[in-house]
Amino acid sequence: MNNEETVKDLDKVNSELSEAQSDEQSDQYLTFFMAGEEFGVDILAVQEIRGWEPITAIPNAPSQVLGFTNLRGTVAPIIDLRRCFGVESASYGSATVVIIISVETATGEKIMGIVVDAVSDVYNFSKSNIQPSPELSQTKQAQYVKGLGSTDDKMVILLELTEQLIADSDVVVDRQLSVG
Amino acid sequence: MSVDLSQFHQVFFEESYEGLDVMESALLNIDLSEIDDETINEIFRAAHSIKGGSGTFGFKEIAEFTHVVETLLDLIRSDQFEMKSDHVDLFLRSVDCIRTMINQLENGISCDMEVADELKALFTTLLDGESAEGAGSSAEGADSNDADSAAATKTHDSQSGAEGWEIYFKPELDILRTGNDPVRMFRELSELGELSVIAVTDEIPSISDIDPEACYMAWNLTLFGRATKEQVNEVFEWVVDDSELVITPLILQSEPLDEPVTLTNEDLVVDESDATNEFEGKKTSDGKSSTTKKAVAKKDVKSESASIRVGTDKIDDLINMVGELVITQSMLSELGKEFSIENMPKLMEGLEQMSMHTRELQENVMRIRMLPISFAFSRFPRLVHDMSKNLNKKVELVLLGEQTELDKTVMERIGDPLVHLVRNSLDHGLELPEKRLALGKDEMGKITLNAFHQGGNIIIQIIDDGAGLNKEKILSKAIENGLVLASDHLSDDQINDLIFLPGFSTAEAVTDISGRGVGMDVVRRNIQELNGSVEVESTEGEGSIFTIRLPLTLAILDGQLISVGEQVYIFPLVSIVESIQTLDQMIHRVSGGCDVLRLRNEYIPIVKLWDVFNVKPKHETVENGLLVIVEGDNIKIAVLVDDLLGQQQVVIKSIRENYRPVHGISGATILGDGTVSLILDISGLIKLAGVGRDTYKKISDDNDTEAA
Numbered sequence: 001m002n003n004e005e006t007v008k009d010l011d012k013v014n015s016e017l018s019e020a021q022s023d024e025q026s027d028q029y030l031t032f033f034m035a036g037e038e039f040g041v042d043i044l045a046v047q048e049i050r051g052w053e054p055i056t057a058i059p060n061a062p063s064q065v066l067g068f069t070n071l072r073g074t075v076a077p078i079i080d081l082r083r084c085f086g087v088e089s090a091s092y093g094s095a096t097v098v099i100i101i102s103v104e105t106a107t108g109e110k111i112m113g114i115v116v117d118a119v120s121d122v123y124n125f126s127k128s129n130i131q132p133s134p135e136l137s138q139t140k141q142a143q144y145v146k147g148l149g150s151t152d153d154k155m156v157i158l159l160e161l162t163e164q165l166i167a168d169s170d171v172v173v174d175r176q177l178s179v180g
Numbered sequence: 181m182s183v184d185l186s187q188f189h190q191v192f193f194e195e196s197y198e199g200l201d202v203m204e205s206a207l208l209n210i211d212l213s214e215i216d217d218e219t220i221n222e223i224f225r226a227a228h229s230i231k232g233g234s235g236t237f238g239f240k241e242i243a244e245f246t247h248v249v250e251t252l253l254d255l256i257r258s259d260q261f262e263m264k265s266d267h268v269d270l271f272l273r274s275v276d277c278i279r280t281m282i283n284q285l286e287n288g289i290s291c292d293m294e295v296a297d298e299l300k301a302l303f304t305t306l307l308d309g310e311s312a313e314g315a316g317s318s319a320e321g322a323d324s325n326d327a328d329s330a331a332a333t334k335t336h337d338s339q340s341g342a343e344g345w346e347i348y349f350k351p352e353l354d355i356l357r358t359g360n361d362p363v364r365m366f367r368e369l370s371e372l373g374e375l376s377v378i379a380v381t382d383e384i385p386s387i388s389d390i391d392p393e394a395c396y397m398a399w400n401l402t403l404f405g406r407a408t409k410e411q412v413n414e415v416f417e418w419v420v421d422d423s424e425l426v427i428t429p430l431i432l433q434s435e436p437l438d439e440p441v442t443l444t445n446e447d448l449v450v451d452e453s454d455a456t457n458e459f460e461g462k463k464t465s466d467g468k469s470s471t472t473k474k475a476v477a478k479k480d481v482k483s484e485s486a487s488i489r490v491g492t493d494k495i496d497d498l499i500n501m502v503g504e505l506v507i508t509q510s511m512l513s514e515l516g517k518e519f520s521i522e523n524m525p526k527l528m529e530g531l532e533q534m535s536m537h538t539r540e541l542q543e544n545v546m547r548i549r550m551l552p553i554s555f556a557f558s559r560f561p562r563l564v565h566d567m568s569k570n571l572n573k574k575v576e577l578v579l580l581g582e583q584t585e586l587d588k589t590v591m592e593r594i595g596d597p598l599v600h601l602v603r604n605s606l607d608h609g610l611e612l613p614e615k616r617l618a619l620g621k622d623e624m625g626k627i628t629l630n631a632f633h634q635g636g637n638i639i640i641q642i643i644d645d646g647a648g649l650n651k652e653k654i655l656s657k658a659i660e661n662g663l664v665l666a667s668d669h670l671s672d673d674q675i676n677d678l679i680f681l682p683g684f685s686t687a688e689a690v691t692d693i694s695g696r697g698v699g700m701d702v703v704r705r706n707i708q709e710l711n712g713s714v715e716v717e718s719t720e721g722e723g724s725i726f727t728i729r730l731p732l733t734l735a736i737l738d739g740q741l742i743s744v745g746e747q748v749y750i751f752p753l754v755s756i757v758e759s760i761q762t763l764d765q766m767i768h769r770v771s772g773g774c775d776v777l778r779l780r781n782e783y784i785p786i787v788k789l790w791d792v793f794n795v796k797p798k799h800e801t802v803e804n805g806l807l808v809i810v811e812g813d814n815i816k817i818a819v820l821v822d823d824l825l826g827q828q829q830v831v832i833k834s835i836r837e838n839y840r841p842v843h844g845i846s847g848a849t850i851l852g853d854g855t856v857s858l859i860l861d862i863s864g865l866i867k868l869a870g871v872g873r874d875t876y877k878k879i880s881d882d883n884d885t886e887a888a
Contacts, residue, residue: 056856059793068856075848110838
């Protein structure tokens with residue numbers, strides 16, 4: 001039962017998604033909940049929203065990379081945002097939602113999935129409504145944050161979609177790797 | 181009416197390359213003692229298409245150069261010029277030159293005209309001699325088309341056009357059907373100067389006989405102005421072969437200096453008929469804009485062509501199979517709508533059919549990527565021709581198994597190693613003719629390229645009947661270079677194998693062709709990157725055989741599935757030497773925490789996959805698990821795994837595409853249950869485990885990042 005509802009939800013969100021994408025005038029963000037906070041990703045980067053599927057662990061991968069999943073024949077990494085932001089991990093099951101995004105990198109467009117608790121809504125943010133997040137700028141989490149978007153009474157953390165998502169989170173480890 | 185022609189450029193480049201290949205192979209096939217008309221025609225046609233195409237697309241450097249080549253070819257064709265072997269070489273050099281020019285254009289660099297100008301000068305000298313002769317011999321000059329167009333190229337430079345031109349133009353009836361509109365041509369002409377047009381309507385039939393799509397008219401045109409003859413010719417470029425065209429210089433002192441030119445070429449077909457649409461691009465300005473000539477680096481950028489030509493029969497097969505698949509699918513979905521258990525056999529049958537079709541489909545799709553190896557072999561006749569001349573050796577090249585099919589990607593990447601091996605055989609292997617005679621061999625050396633299938637592999641052999649490898653020389657050189665110790669005892673095979681080590685060359689003098697000390701190691705590395713191997717057999721005094729073994733395709737791999745904990749990994753089957761269950765006494769612990777396996781007097785380091793990959797295994801110790809002995813970069817390691825699962829063919833998926841290279845992993849695949857499984861990269865694994873820090877380490881360093 002529960003499963004069916006999730007599927008319906010996904011259908012609904014997916015159709016909203018395509019509507020929103022057709023309107024190219026404004027900066028739109030798809031928002032989702034994770035650990036009680038509302039996050040947003042640029043809607044043009046979103047490919048689709050899927051349910052949870054089994055994944056294959058990658059040897060010696062950075063901690064936030066959970067593994068590979070089979071995306072209709074394409075092998076794509078799945079990122080756990082909780083670990084990016086240092087939030088305690090939750091267990092994943094049939095109700096977990098994966099947002100498939102495409103990320104521009106130096107080596108071309110990469111498709112990856114981010115695990116979230118639930119998809120929320122689609123918001124418009126004009127440039128003036130997005131502020132940088134100074135208080136975060138010193139910490140390592142800051143590299144995942146593009147800025148803070150505000151609408152009425154809500155604040156949404158907007159994600160920066162870069163190669164950082166699959167990079168080694170720990171700088172020291174990174175250096176060791178490149179030497180070895 | 182301007183059409184964006186740049187969208188057709190790629191097609192033009194590809195066609196031109198094909199044309200050049202045709203020219204090249206035809207040139208190499210010419211038997212000078214008895215020149216076959218058809219061969220010359222073939223070369224001529226290829227040159228003509230390139231000229232026409234480059235004219236249309238505004239690549240005037242190529243068009244001009246090809247025109248000169250074509251002129252000489254035409255003379256040869258009409259038996260007015262005797263072809264000699266240095267002419268063949270001249271043509272071959274021109275083919276190279278055109279290829280370079282096209283390559284430069286393709287890469288957006290302006291053409292380097294240095295070589296072209298030099299060759300052009302050579303052609304012009306030849307043509308000059310000939311046209312003088314031709315004028316002398318054929319006093320009437322009735323068919324002086326060729327000499328005349330040669331003359332035209334000269335006059336083109338010396339006297340930039342007459343006062344104007346009188347043109348008689350009578351197109352064939354079909355001209356309108358081929359998309360060539362005379363009105364458009366006249367408009368072109370009128371841009372060159374003042375134009376008066378008088379239509380000749382004599383041949384228009386009575387109204388009842390008129391075919392509305394035919395063109396019965398002819399025209400007398402007079403063009404006043406300083407246009408060059410080339411410019412005028414260009415306007416009619418696409419129709420000249422099917423029309424009657426007479427261009428006479430308009431001299432105001434009513435005394436004609438030049439013979440009229442009749443251009444009629446029956447055997448040439450204009451096949452790109454809509455090309456008259458745009459000539460703006462090639463309005464020639466005589467100034468040569470090659471100021472950047474020297475600045476352009478003479479870099480022959482290799483662009484692997486992204487498109488592939490597939491026979492229609494292959495496509496038809498595919499369509500057929502997809503059709504059947506769709507039928508089976510609809511049958512199954514019909515069955516699924518109201519399913520009852522009685523229909524079970526039907527369902528099984530349907531699924532069976534479906535899996536059969538899918539398998540066939542897969543095989544056929546794979547076949548699309550397969551090309552006959554003649555694509556890779558085709559460059560060798562030329563290479564051998566040039567090199568043997570250079571080295572003063574007499575060589576016969578034999579190509580066998582040219583129809584053997586090979587994956588396109590493998591084909592593109594095997595070319596360079598093959599060239600290297602053939603060069604080596606020519607340079608080091610074959611002896612000079614005198615020496616061969618002294619040794620009682622045939623003066624003519626023989627190099628054989630042989631390709632055939634063996635199991636799931638393709639084997640390419642390069643066989644020469646030359647001197648063979650000099651084992652003593654190799655050994656002493658290897659000792660000198662510190663690659664082996666003088667005290668080492670090596671078998672013959674091991675000695676032969678030394679030539680594949682980095683930094684090895686026995687050539688006494690570094691020649692232009694080979695012997696720079698880089699080479700065979702690169703050859704071996706390139707082949708290994710393709711999951712292949714290369715080895716050499718040699719008998720001193722009788723020759724050597726280089727054998728390259730390659731997988732048929734890079735897209736599919738025979739894999740051995742293994743499990744560690746919950747993870748399933750795949751070993752490439754070719755890298756597995758054996759798999760064993762161990763006995764305690766076979767394991768030795770070396771200080772530093774590394775276990776080694778003693779197997780038939782060989783010590784093999786044990787790599788614990790769970791440890792290296794940081795996963796939770798079922799069995800942590802060697803005693804309970806299985807050891808898979810694999811080999812990569814000439815190092816053997818024994819990999820500890822929990823269990824051996826099945827063997828199966830897997831389709832390789834890139835993990836780099838959406839992720840980044842992973843140490844020890846060469847790619848991924850999707851298993852039958854839809855989960856992703858990782859394919860192990862043996863050399864990467866060896867490096868990751870920190871095994872084998874010796875001479876080979878360097879190679880594996882370079883290798884492992886390439887594999888994904």
